[in-house]
Amino acid sequence: MKIIRASESYDIVVIGGGNAALCSAITAAEAGATVLILEAAPKAYRGGNSRHTRNFRCMHSEPLGPLIESYSEDEYFNDLMKVTNGETDQGLARMVIRQSEECMPWMERHGVRFQPSLSGTLSLARTNAFFLGGGKALINAYYRTAENLGVDVKYDASVTHLEVDDGEVLYLDYIQREQSFRLSPKAVVVASGGFQADTDWLARAWGPAAKNFLIRGTPYNRGVVLDDLLRQGLEQVGDPTQCHAVAIDGRSPKYDGGIVTRLDCVPFSIVVNKDAERFYDEGEDVWPKRYAIWGRLIAAQPEQIGYAIIDAESLELFMPSVFPPIKADTIEDLAIKMDLPAQKLRATVDKFNASCGDTSGFRPTELDGVSTSGLKPPKTNWARPIIEAPFYGYSLRTGVTFTYLGLKVDENAQCSVGNRPVSNLWAAGETMAGSILGQGYLAGFGMTIGTVFGRIAGKEAAKYAN
Amino acid sequence: MLIDTKEEARRQSEICNACRYCEGYCSVFPSLHSNREFSDGDIIQLANLCHNCRGCYYACQYTAPHEFDLNLPAALAEVRQDSWEAFAYPRFVATHFQKNGMAIALATSLCFAALFVLTQWLGRGNGEGFYAFMSHDLMVVIFAPAFVLPLASLIVSLRRYWLAVDGTRIELSHLHDALRAAANMHNLAGGHGEGCNFEDEDRFTQARRVAHQLVLYGFLLCFASTSSGTILHYAFDLSAPYGLFSLPKLLGVPGGLMLTWGAVWLFRLKLKADPNLGSMAARNGEFGFIALLGFVAASGIVLYIVGQTAWMPLALATHLGAVLAFFLLTPYTKMVHGIYRFAALVRDAQRKTDSNSP
Numbered sequence: 064m065k066i067i068r069a070s071e072s073y074d075i076v077v078i079g080g081g082n083a084a085l086c087s088a089i090t091a092a093e094a095g096a097t098v099l100i101l102e103a104a105p106k107a108y109r110g111g112n113s114r115h116t117r118n119f120r121c122m123h124s125e126p127l128g129p130l131i132e133s134y135s136e137d138e139y140f141n142d143l144m145k146v147t148n149g150e151t152d153q154g155l156a157r158m159v160i161r162q163s164e165e166c167m168p169w170m171e172r173h174g175v176r177f178q179p180s181l182s183g184t185l186s187l188a189r190t191n192a193f194f195l196g197g198g199k200a201l202i203n204a205y206y207r208t209a210e211n212l213g214v215d216v217k218y219d220a221s222v223t224h225l226e227v228d229d230g231e232v233l234y235l236d237y238i239q240r241e242q243s244f245r246l247s248p249k250a251v252v253v254a255s256g257g258f259q260a261d262t263d264w265l266a267r268a269w270g271p272a273a274k275n276f277l278i279r280g281t282p283y284n285r286g287v288v289l290d291d292l293l294r295q296g297l298e299q300v301g302d303p304t305q306c307h308a309v310a311i312d313g314r315s316p317k318y319d320g321g322i323v324t325r326l327d328c329v330p331f332s333i334v335v336n337k338d339a340e341r342f343y344d345e346g347e348d349v350w351p352k353r354y355a356i357w358g359r360l361i362a363a364q365p366e367q368i369g370y371a372i373i374d375a376e377s378l379e380l381f382m383p384s385v386f387p388p389i390k391a392d393t394i395e396d397l398a399i400k401m402d403l404p405a406q407k408l409r410a411t412v413d414k415f416n417a418s419c420g421d422t423s424g425f426r427p428t429e430l431d432g433v434s435t436s437g438l439k440p441p442k443t444n445w446a447r448p449i450i451e452a453p454f455y456g457y458s459l460r461t462g463v464t465f466t467y468l469g470l471k472v473d474e475n476a477q478c479s480v481g482n483r484p485v486s487n488l489w490a491a492g493e494t495m496a497g498s499i500l501g502q503g504y505l506a507g508f509g510m511t512i513g514t515v516f517g518r519i520a521g522k523e524a525a526k527y528a529n
Numbered sequence: 530m531l532i533d534t535k536e537e538a539r540r541q542s543e544i545c546n547a548c549r550y551c552e553g554y555c556s557v558f559p560s561l562h563s564n565r566e567f568s569d570g571d572i573i574q575l576a577n578l579c580h581n582c583r584g585c586y587y588a589c590q591y592t593a594p595h596e597f598d599l600n601l602p603a604a605l606a607e608v609r610q611d612s613w614e615a616f617a618y619p620r621f622v623a624t625h626f627q628k629n630g631m632a633i634a635l636a637t638s639l640c641f642a643a644l645f646v647l648t649q650w651l652g653r654g655n656g657e658g659f660y661a662f663m664s665h666d667l668m669v670v671i672f673a674p675a676f677v678l679p680l681a682s683l684i685v686s687l688r689r690y691w692l693a694v695d696g697t698r699i700e701l702s703h704l705h706d707a708l709r710a711a712a713n714m715h716n717l718a719g720g721h722g723e724g725c726n727f728e729d730e731d732r733f734t735q736a737r738r739v740a741h742q743l744v745l746y747g748f749l750l751c752f753a754s755t756s757s758g759t760i761l762h763y764a765f766d767l768s769a770p771y772g773l774f775s776l777p778k779l780l781g782v783p784g785g786l787m788l789t790w791g792a793v794w795l796f797r798l799k800l801k802a803d804p805n806l807g808s809m810a811a812r813n814g815e816f817g818f819i820a821l822l823g824f825v826a827a828s829g830i831v832l833y834i835v836g837q838t839a840w841m842p843l844a845l846a847t848h849l850g851a852v853l854a855f856f857l858l859t860p861y862t863k864m865v866h867g868i869y870r871f872a873a874l875v876r877d878a879q880r881k882t883d884s885n886s887p
């Protein structure tokens with residue numbers, strides 16, 4: 064394909080069109096730079112995974128906007144350390160946490176609006192600020208702000224290559240409408256997310272099981288730029304098997320199913336694999352603390368599928384999800400409808416029911432200790448027999464949220480090759496989040512990282528370009 | 530038809546119920562989230578609560594080309610439209626006017642012609658001013674039924690609505706809440722008070738909210754003007770024409786100007802807005818209705834201006850014709866949205882009190 068030299072010239076090209084990209088484009092434009100955003104998705108799907116988000120985690124010393132009480136740096140930091148098993152760059156993490164507080168007013172100034180914590184998410188009312196209308200409303204506001212600042216945006220513009228030579232990006236190539244273009248901006252910000260939408264890449268890391276994973280967010284985060292840069296020796300962080308994955312409704316679309324495919328029924332169910340056998344304690348902990356491990360648990364089962372079975376008693380104990388459950392009057396009929404071995408499922412349910420004891424202490428919203436006895440694996444909370452017809456079932460599959468393999472950056476969001484910085488290359492958002500946390504995840508931290516590092520990258524790139 | 534639009538709105542509501550991102554935009558979402566399943570009545574109530582501000586469309590990550598194909602403003606608009614037709618009395622009249630601007634224009638012309646004929650040959654009174662051309666008694670004979678019959682029809686419709694949405698006994702606090710929400714168009718404010726997404730895709734503007742309130746308050750002023758005239762006529766034996774500083778004029782002139790201005794503004798906004806986010810079927814009828822509303826007001830102002838000239842009889846017949854058509858068509862045009870909206874707000878106030886009590 065012939066490469067056309069683009070006639071426009073920009074100080075800064077931002078690769079990607081999600082939260083991190085927009086935060087850096089806006090910051091750079093406000094610092095006086097001319098900025099171009101190259102977004103791989105068409106306009107209707109702009110905004111990457113950010114369009115699926117609902118909140119960001121924000122430190123605050125007193126009530127702030129919709130956030131109640133306070134959330135200190137140390138508490139925030141400890142929450143993070145708990146979920147990452149210590150796989151955290153403490154310096155960068157603390158920096159992000161500290162800067163999260165000033166993010167909220169910055170976001171408001173640039174058009175983002177907040178709302179009180181959504182119904183069903185009261186546990187986050189103190190720590191996470193919810194975007195009014197969700198992530199797409201945030202993205203829309205940022206695009207408006209950016210365009211008012213004179214930032215140009217090209218949609219359907221997928222970056223294929225950055226030429227890095229002797230510690231400097233010389234030019235970059237992108238494809239738009241089957242035509243290849245070349246640009247030589249003064250500086251580049253990479254904010255093009257992880258690689259989770261490239262299931263071949265996932266399969267290389269995970270084995271063929273990954274082909275059965277569903278991708279919760281955008282199909283456009285295929286890691287093209289990440290791969291291109293890592294091949295050229297840029298400093299990398301994290302390993303490709305680390306990803307955030309949850310158990311979602313097995314009937315969800317392959318891509319972009321987003322928040323509505325989440326299933327909160329597991330603690331009140333028994334979960335079996337396709338051989339109708341249980342494989343893990345469904346009641347180990349409250350759901351928000353456990354939902355991220357179920358992605359991996361399901362991934363380890365044959366054909367990467369699971370089935371949650373509940374009875375009529377439990378149907379209203381969790382948030383409704385996008386698809387109605389499969390319903391039947393007997394366990395056997397339910398098994399047939401869900402393609403499970405009927406006698407086997409009957410036996411599994413009977414065995415579970417027989418091991419349930421006194422259920423008078425059942426409390427759906429707390430660890431109630433109502434557990435099975437003599438069952439393997441046990442169910443240690445909310446173990447109530449499944450006896451009340453009709454019976455309901457949901458299929459479960461692994462839904463990948465994002466991957467951790469990424470570009471290593473310093474506190475200025477700058478990338479490096481060998482031991483020295485690339486003079487005109489910065490990275491922000493998911494694509495460098497591995498620099499801060501290598502595993503585990505804290506709800507709302509992704510948007511915080513993207514906002515903090517997006518702003519830093521924009522500022523540094525503009526400083527360089529001026 | 531009716532079944533299909535509700536089915537589609539139900540499908541979308543179930544997705545919203547699993548998502549909840551739009552909870553802060555308007556009253557529809559808190560009401561939606563209080564259900565797990567949606568009866569037909571629930572869907573009708575949601576549809577009539579929706580003010581078509583479109584916030585939830587532009588904020589939605591599931592709009593086409595996504596396979597979930599969310600377009601809640603349009604889905605609810607279609608249900609709303611169908612519900613107004615279904616509850617109208619007599620039903621067949623609504624079928625003709627709700628979706629048909631031409632029919633509205635035709636009815637208006639007929640009313641005008643009829644009044645023109647009446648003023649020319651029948652009605653000559655010996656009164657002063659307007660009444661020289663149409664006696665007060667004749668006006669009453671024509672307009673009293675034109676006011677009372679639609680009112681009776683609206684009462685039937687309201688009752689049908691209330692039964693469909695399982696409304697309960699209305700208390701003063703419910704009315705108070707509903708009035709407050711209607712008075713400042715709370716549901717067109719976008720949750721953050723910055724308005725709605727009607728003019729320019731996802732940009733929030735106050736235009737529609739302000740234009741609508743110009744129409745609403747303009748209309749109320751005009752209505753108050755007519756009422757005050759009636760009171761002056763019967764109680765104080767003071768009959769038209771009234772001077773500029775009389776109550777009917779002090780209320781009517783600003784009211785007429787506001788109504789005209791608001792109607793023209795709404796018409797233009799509607800031209801700019803994406804038709805795919807409203808009821809496509811009713812679009813034509815809605816334009817017809819706004820035009821009629823604007824015409825009622827504008828012809829009133831013209832009448833005031835040419836009142837002392839030879840044009841007066843023509844202007845009078847035009848204005849009264851438009852007013853007559855407006856009243857007669859009230860139960861069968863977009864005008865009816867006012868009472869359903871209000872009923873929905875009252876019902877929503879009931880839901881909130883119910884869910885707050887233990």
Ligand SMILES: Cc1cc2nc3c(=O)[nH]c(=O)nc-3n(C[C@H](O)[C@H](O)[C@H](O)COP(=O)(O)OP(=O)(O)OC[C@H]3O[C@@H](n4cnc5c(N)ncnc54)[C@H](O)[C@@H]3O)c2cc1C
Nearest residue numbers: 079080081083103111112113117222280492493507509510
């Ligand atoms: C369903 C879901 C819900 C979530 N909810 C939350 C939440 O509530 N709070 C939270 O903090 N985090 C949440 N996350 C995680 C969050 O989405 C990410 O942490 C965050 O959006 C990352 O932002 P980003 O800008 O780095 O990437 P993205 O928003 O994914 O943006 C990447 C952009 O790069 C573009 N792109 C990719 N490749 C190229 C290329 N070659 N050329 C040009 N452009 C390219 C993409 O089209 C996209 O626009 C959620 C994720 C999912 C999937």
Ligand code: SF4
Nearest residue numbers: 545548549550551589
């Ligand atoms: S309109 Fe879309 S974003 Fe809003 S609640 Fe419904 S599904 Fe969620």
Ligand code: SF4
Nearest residue numbers: 555579580582583585
């Ligand atoms: S269009 Fe506006 S009023 Fe209607 S449901 Fe959506 S946000 Fe609410």
